[in-house]
Amino acid sequence: MTSHSISKRTAYLSTGGLGLLLSACYLAMASQLPFGEMDAPGAGLFPVLVGGILGFASMATIWEGWKAAHTLGIDMPVGQDRLRLFKLIALLALYFTTMPWLGYSLSSWVFATLLMRLLSTLPLLRCAAYAALMTGVIYVCFIYFLKVPMPTFALTF
Amino acid sequence: MRLYSCSAFAGLIRLFLTAAVCALPITAAAQSYPNRPITFVVPYGPAGSTDPISRQFATQLEKVLGVEVNVENKPGGSGTIGFGIVARAKPDGYTIGLATNSILAYQPLVNQSLTFKTPDAYQPIAKLGEMPVILVVRADAPWKTFEEFLEHVRKNPNKVRASVSGLRTVPDLVAQEFNKNNDLKLRTIPFTGGSGEALLALLGNRVEATLFTGAVGIPGQVQAGKIRVLAVFKKGIYDPVPEAVSTIDAGYKTTLSAQFYVMAPKGLPKEVLDKLVSASQQIINSPEYAKFATEGYALDPRSPAELSAEIIRDTETFIELLKLLDQKS
Amino acid sequence: MDSLDGILYGLSVAFTFNNLLAALVGALAGTLIGVLPGLGPTAGIAMILPLSYSLDPTSGLIMMAGMFYGAMYGGSTTAILVNMPGESASVITCLDGYKLTKKGRAGAVLTIVAAGSFVGGVISVIGVMLFAPALAEVGLLFGPAEFFALTAGGLLLFSRISGGSLAAGIFPMAIGLMLSTVGQEAVTGQDRFTFGIAELTLGVELVALVVGLYGIAEIMSVVETLQKQVKPLPVKLRDMFPSRQEWRRSVAPYGRGTILGFIFGLLPGPSATLASFAAYRLEKSVSKYKHELGEGAIEGVAGPETANNAAATSSMVPLLALGIPFGSVTALMLAAMMVHGVQPGPMMMTAHPQVFWGVIASMLVGNVMLVILNVPLVSVWVSLLRVPNHVFLPIILMMASIGCYSVRNSMLDVGMLLVVSLIGYTLRKLEFQLAPMVVGLVLGPLIEKHLREGLFMSLGEISVFYTSPIAIVIWALVIVVLLLEPLRQLAARMLGIKVKKIIPESSE
Numbered sequence: 003m004t005s006h007s008i009s010k011r012t013a014y015l016s017t018g019g020l021g022l023l024l025s026a027c028y029l030a031m032a033s034q035l036p037f038g039e040m041d042a043p044g045a046g047l048f049p050v051l052v053g054g055i056l057g058f059a060s061m062a063t064i065w066e067g068w069k070a071a072h073t074l075g076i077d078m079p080v081g082q083d084r085l086r087l088f089k090l091i092a093l094l095a096l097y098f099t100t101m102p103w104l105g106y107s108l109s110s111w112v113f114a115t116l117l118m119r120l121l122s123t124l125p126l127l128r129c130a131a132y133a134a135l136m137t138g139v140i141y142v143c144f145i146y147f148l149k150v151p152m153p154t155f156a157l158t159f
Numbered sequence: 160m161r162l163y164s165c166s167a168f169a170g171l172i173r174l175f176l177t178a179a180v181c182a183l184p185i186t187a188a189a190q191s192y193p194n195r196p197i198t199f200v201v202p203y204g205p206a207g208s209t210d211p212i213s214r215q216f217a218t219q220l221e222k223v224l225g226v227e228v229n230v231e232n233k234p235g236g237s238g239t240i241g242f243g244i245v246a247r248a249k250p251d252g253y254t255i256g257l258a259t260n261s262i263l264a265y266q267p268l269v270n271q272s273l274t275f276k277t278p279d280a281y282q283p284i285a286k287l288g289e290m291p292v293i294l295v296v297r298a299d300a301p302w303k304t305f306e307e308f309l310e311h312v313r314k315n316p317n318k319v320r321a322s323v324s325g326l327r328t329v330p331d332l333v334a335q336e337f338n339k340n341n342d343l344k345l346r347t348i349p350f351t352g353g354s355g356e357a358l359l360a361l362l363g364n365r366v367e368a369t370l371f372t373g374a375v376g377i378p379g380q381v382q383a384g385k386i387r388v389l390a391v392f393k394k395g396i397y398d399p400v401p402e403a404v405s406t407i408d409a410g411y412k413t414t415l416s417a418q419f420y421v422m423a424p425k426g427l428p429k430e431v432l433d434k435l436v437s438a439s440q441q442i443i444n445s446p447e448y449a450k451f452a453t454e455g456y457a458l459d460p461r462s463p464a465e466l467s468a469e470i471i472r473d474t475e476t477f478i479e480l481l482k483l484l485d486q487k488s
Numbered sequence: 489m490d491s492l493d494g495i496l497y498g499l500s501v502a503f504t505f506n507n508l509l510a511a512l513v514g515a516l517a518g519t520l521i522g523v524l525p526g527l528g529p530t531a532g533i534a535m536i537l538p539l540s541y542s543l544d545p546t547s548g549l550i551m552m553a554g555m556f557y558g559a560m561y562g563g564s565t566t567a568i569l570v571n572m573p574g575e576s577a578s579v580i581t582c583l584d585g586y587k588l589t590k591k592g593r594a595g596a597v598l599t600i601v602a603a604g605s606f607v608g609g610v611i612s613v614i615g616v617m618l619f620a621p622a623l624a625e626v627g628l629l630f631g632p633a634e635f636f637a638l639t640a641g642g643l644l645l646f647s648r649i650s651g652g653s654l655a656a657g658i659f660p661m662a663i664g665l666m667l668s669t670v671g672q673e674a675v676t677g678q679d680r681f682t683f684g685i686a687e688l689t690l691g692v693e694l695v696a697l698v699v700g701l702y703g704i705a706e707i708m709s710v711v712e713t714l715q716k717q718v719k720p721l722p723v724k725l726r727d728m729f730p731s732r733q734e735w736r737r738s739v740a741p742y743g744r745g746t747i748l749g750f751i752f753g754l755l756p757g758p759s760a761t762l763a764s765f766a767a768y769r770l771e772k773s774v775s776k777y778k779h780e781l782g783e784g785a786i787e788g789v790a791g792p793e794t795a796n797n798a799a800a801t802s803s804m805v806p807l808l809a810l811g812i813p814f815g816s817v818t819a820l821m822l823a824a825m826m827v828h829g830v831q832p833g834p835m836m837m838t839a840h841p842q843v844f845w846g847v848i849a850s851m852l853v854g855n856v857m858l859v860i861l862n863v864p865l866v867s868v869w870v871s872l873l874r875v876p877n878h879v880f881l882p883i884i885l886m887m888a889s890i891g892c893y894s895v896r897n898s899m900l901d902v903g904m905l906l907v908v909s910l911i912g913y914t915l916r917k918l919e920f921q922l923a924p925m926v927v928g929l930v931l932g933p934l935i936e937k938h939l940r941e942g943l944f945m946s947l948g949e950i951s952v953f954y955t956s957p958i959a960i961v962i963w964a965l966v967i968v969v970l971l972l973e974p975l976r977q978l979a980a981r982m983l984g985i986k987v988k989k990i991i992p993e994s995s996e
Contacts, residue, residue: 013918014655021659028666031681041948045678048936049669056662062655076917079712087712094704094885094906101889102899110889114882121714122878136883144524144890152893204816211826218541230538233897235690237677269677320945326676348944351674351937355812356756362810363628365945375826376811379833454826 007075014067021060029053089120106145106152111137192252192431196227200256202241204234208373212287212419213257215451219442224434238262239273242422246275250424252431255284260418261329264473268481269327282427283466285439287419288456290373291393292333293403294321297361298387305390305404308368309343316344320366322357323347329417330357330370332480333392339483340412361386372417373455374399392416399455414476419456420466436463494837495617498845502853507550510543511850514551515857518558523566524891525699525884528575529559530816531895537824545828546843550850552821553804557854560760560800561605561862564793565869568597570884572703576694577760577796579926580768582702584781584788591784594873595728598866600738600786601793602859608746608794609855612801615750617848620837623802624809626754632942633952635757637959639934641966646765646927657924660915664928667692674933675940687900694929696892696901697908701922703888704905705912707881714877728867734786737777741791744770749798756814757934759803760796765927767795773969801851807832808844 032053038044079087097113104112114133119126145152199217203209210232217228233241242262248254258281267276275281294305302308312319323330326349334347348366350356358376361369362385371377378399380386391403392413406413421439423432442448443460452458461469501507514536521532533552540548563574568585581601588597616623630638647657670681671691682688730738745767752763771787772778781788804821806814811833813819825832830840837844872880892901912922946952953959 010918017659017918018655021662024666025662028681035678035680036676039948040950041943041946043940043943045673045676045680048932048939049680052662052665052669052932055658056666059655059658059662063659066653066655076919078917083712083714086714087708090708090711091906091910094909097885098889098899098902098906101893101902106890106893110886114886117882117885118878121711121881122876124878132879133882136879137886140883140886140890143520144887152890153899210823214538214541214823232534236672318947320947325674346947348941349675350941359628359756359810359812360631360945363631365631376831376833379811379831379835379839383834385834451829454829454831 006080007077009072010070010074010076011067011072013076014063014070018060018062018064018067021056021063025053025056025060028056086120090117093117093120102153107137107141110140192434193224193226195253196229197224197252198254199228199230200241200245200254201230201232202234202238202245202257202262204232208290208375209257209259209419211454212451212456215448216287216421216439216442219445219448220438223438223441236270237266239266239270243274245422246281246424248424250282250426250428252423252427252435255421255423255435257287258420258422260416260420260470260473263420263422263470265327265332265477268474268477278467278470280425282423282425282432283463283470284421284423284432284435285443285463286459286461286466286469287421287443288452289393289419289459290329290417290456291391291397292330292416293371293374293377293388293392293397293400294368294390295358295361295371295377295386295388296368297364298384300367300387302389303387305406305409308389309341311367312343312345317346319368320346320348321368321370322350322360322366323370324357324372325349325351328372329415330372332477333413333415334370335480335484336415336476337392337406337411337413339480375455377455393457397457398453415473416457418469418473494841494845495849497841498847498849499852501546501842501846502550502849506543506547507846507850508853510547510551511554511853511857514554514556515558515854515861518555518560519562519565519858519861520558521555522559522562522564522574523887524562525566525572525574525703525888528563528695528895529556530820532559533817533820537820540824541828545825545830545840546846548824548828549821549843549847550854552817552824553847553850554854554857556800556817557605557609557797557851557858560797561602561858564601564605565598565862567702568601568789569594569869569873570703571706572884572888573698576698576758576926576930577764577800579698579702579761579923580764580792581789583768583923584784584786586706587782587784588786588789589873593730593734593784595866595870596730596734597786597789598869599728599863600730600734600790602862602866604738604742604745604790604794605797606855606859607742608749608796608798609801610852611746612750612753612798613848613851613855616802616805616851620805620809620848623754623805626751627756627806627810627814629958630755631956632938632945633954633956634958634962635755636935636938636942636953637962637966638755639931639938641962642762642766643927643931643935645769645966645969646931647924652919652921656920660920660922661924661928663911664925664930665932666928667697667925668929668932669936674937685900687898690896690898692904692929693892693895693898693901694926695895696904697929698926699888699892700905700908701912701925704885704909705916705922707885708909708913709916710877710881728870730786737786738790741767741771741775741787742794744774745791745794746798749795750802752795753799753802754805756806758930759799759815761930763795763799764792765930767791769969773972797855804847804851808836808847809834811836 032046032049035046035049036044037046093113093116097109100109111133114136115130118124118129118133199213201209201213214230217230221228233244238259239262242256242258245254245256267273296302302311321334331347334345338345350360357369358371360366377388381388388400388403390406391397391400392406393416394407395405397403423435440460443458517536518532532555536551536555540551559575560577563578564581567573567578567581568589571582571586573579573582585597647661670688672689673680679689748767748770749763752759752766768788768791771791772781775787777785777787803814803818806812807818807822813822822832830843889902892905895901915922942952
């Protein structure tokens with residue numbers, strides 16, 4: 003599998019650029035906060051300092067990128083690897099968005115099944131079975147025994 | 160023939176049972192209250208001064224009512240998030256909670272988005288206690304009495320510092336009210352992170368005095384010879400520190416204290432409300448509770464109607480204070 | 489009652505059946521909670537608080553103390569095994585701990601950590617016993633100016649905590665600082681950068697950030713390189729125990745960590761977390777093997793873990809001696825004491841000696857119990873590593889979401905897990921350092937608080953920050969440490985050049 007890489011220079015320069023943009027927006031918002039007096043400093047004082055630090059750090063990043071040799075690269079995943087990674091991210095997003103609706107146990111079961119399917123070559127049904135077992139054990143351990151409060155579905159489990 | 164009468168009889172029984180079952184919830188709900196666990200919401204984190212008194216009440220309530228009372232901490236928004244949950248809950252008596260005058264009287268004035276602006280929006284049940292503010296100085300300070308301290312404050316306007324547990328908290332507002340009523344200029348220095356930190360600042364000699372809510376841990380420090388309590392901002396003696404001069408008795412006007420109430424959502428059925436009120440009165444008047452209160456709470460049992468009046472009175476005081484403070488800035 | 493009598497009395501209290509059972513239950517529950525990524529000692533103690541009320545005060549406090557340490561042990565276990573810190577005090581352990589696991593030394597590391605935590609805890613307890621009242625005075629000496637020096641100086645020092653270039657450290661740190669300002673501000677209650685989202689007023693939760701940044705980002709890496717994963721070799725017995733060299737290398741970090749942790753515990757704030765950062769930084773400065781730090785040096789685990797346990801123990805001192813809790817765990821213990829009618833403070837030793845000495849003795853007992861529990865567990869934990877990824881990862885991810893959600897009952901925190909993990913993954917790819925971001929998030933609020941409180945207190949005089957003797961000492965130390973490396977390199981270069989010149993001459 004050939005690996006695809008982006009140059010470190012580009013990466014750092016763009017990160018630094020984004021950082022500068024972020025610090026500009028942040029400072030703009032911070033300047034609207036009250037500053038107070040010297041003997042009663044307000045909420046805006048510290049964010050302004052932080053914005054300044056962010057700006058400085060962004061410039062350091064840009065400089066780092068500028069200095070970097072043109073040949074230095076950062077490996078990015080390609081092909082199957084990249085697809086798997088994206089699927090994982092999508093699964094996580096699905097899991098977290100369905101959790102409040104389906105309740106913890108149900109969405110965990112679905113998530114575990116799909117994740118197992120992604121990571122292994124087991125058939126879907128077997129994944130679902132194992133996932134149910136895993137979810138059950140976790141449920142007993144943490145939700146039933148330790149009474150950790152998690153979102154529930156209408157079935158309240 | 161027999162078949163007919165059997166089925167008719169069966170039908171009658173069925174009718175009777177159905178009627179009985181339908182009637183049950185109407186009477187059962189109120190009569191058998193409570194028949195499942197009650198949730199007691201504390202709108203502050205578990206490490207605050209509100210937790211011990213809430214848990215004491217909850218534990219005793221469990222014994223009186225005979226069901227589990229689960230204390231849940233729901234901090235945030237200076238207490239408004241947790242109390243909002245109680246105010247919006249179903250008025251069936253299974254969700255009640257703690258509220259302070261800071262949440263009920265002060266927050267609605269500064270936070271426009273709250274739904275509970277007046278005592279009409281919720282149902283007061285009982286007053287758990289009151290924590291007046293006390294004025295504490297170091298034992299080695301030159302001021303031995305309250306009057307001496309006030310003299311010092313008058314001579315050094317805006318220079319004498321008293322630490323408090325945060326801006327616009329009860330001790331801070333008590334100080335501002337005191338300043339306003341008596342033409343003084345005592346500066347309040349906020350130390351966020353609990354009144355413990357404000358006390359530390361005093362012990363470390365970084366401020367001249369501290370305004371402390373209640374008296375938890377104070378008698379121990381007094382006995383150890385570290386601090387002196389000069390005054391208490393209430394009428395009469397404050398039991399944990401009986402040597403403190405009452406500001407009202409000394410002729411200075413004060414009305415604010417930290418008040419702790421038990422609240423429920425508006426619209427409780429009468430039987431449920433009565434049961435809660437009588438259970439609360441029983442608890443507050445019990446010797447067990449009185450013993451707990453010696454740790455720093457002043458007991459002041461009142462009826463729900465009196466509570467509403469108290470909250471309205473505190474609201475008016477806050478309005479006055481805010482007007483004054485906003486004018487200055 | 490003098491200290492020796494006290495501790496004997498305390499041991500007699502601690503060794504009753506009830507109290508031993510309470511300690512065991514607390515330690516077990518604490519370990520389980522600590523293993524859950526995100527749920528830390530505070531949440532755990534809050535959960536058993538109602539249970540402890542039905543026990544007598546000493547037993548209740550012993551159970552809570554047991555849970556506190558148990559959570560510390562459990563948290564470091566997941567940090568080492570799967571790069572997922574159980575709580576913020578274990579973040580630093582991830583750095584070298586996980587690298588060592590990947591080298592197959594997981595069992596050894598877990599044992600070193602258990603031993604170190606034990607050493608740190610026990611020595612700390614002895615220190616507490618002997619000097620409790622005097623130590624309380626130490627905490628009083630630190631005011632806003634001193635703390636500002638400590639935290640701001642710490643920020644400067646910790647920005648280079650895990651090596652790398654300047655930008656690689658400062659950029660994530662700045663982002664961490666920025667995230668720390670989101671939410672309701674402590675002094676005036678002003679909402680900052682919340683964009684009207686109610687849940688954001690509580691700010692960015694440290695746990696969600698840490699678990700996402702380290703744990704889930706690592707999982708993403710693992711998933712990405714799935715094909716290239718090496719099947720874990722069967723663990724040889726030799727790998728379960730630390731080698732003699734590893735033991736030898738850990739001795740000095742144990743000592744340094746204990747002293748540092750003990751001091752930090754006496755100060756307010758998240759002392760265990762700060763102690764672990766400081767210990768790592770110290771190792772980076774003075775250890776013989778400092779070049780290995782970040783790639784799997786045992787010092788990077790031994791020092792911080794010892795420090796955080798020592799800090800956890802000494803953080804009881806301000807509570808017991810002054811009656812003032814310095815952190816959320818000790819604050820919970822204060823609440824429990826109050827409900828039982830025990831007033832902590834200077835009078836506690838005389839008014840309730842069985843509680844005072846009982847709690848101190850229980851710290852000893854708790855540490856012993858945890859070592860006994862954990863050493864056999866090491867083999868269990870290590871065998872967990874051999875579980876295939878497709879079973880292991882879903883379980884870990886499910887547990888991580890429980891842990892993060894339950895801190896504040898907030899789905900926002902869970903969603904933040906995903907966002908932060910993406911950021912973490914990207915940062916790792918770009919060779920930025922993750923630890924400084926955590927440093928920024930932890931120290932940001934502290935720096936702001938002390939800066940503003942200092943200005944309030946001094947009525948506007950900035951000089952308060954550089955006129956206090958303790959503050960001056962701290963700043964001096966910070967400058968020395970910062971300049972140590974560059975100065976040494978400068979000296980080496982200068983000396984090296986001189987040496988080079990000498991040798992050719994003498995060879996003639």
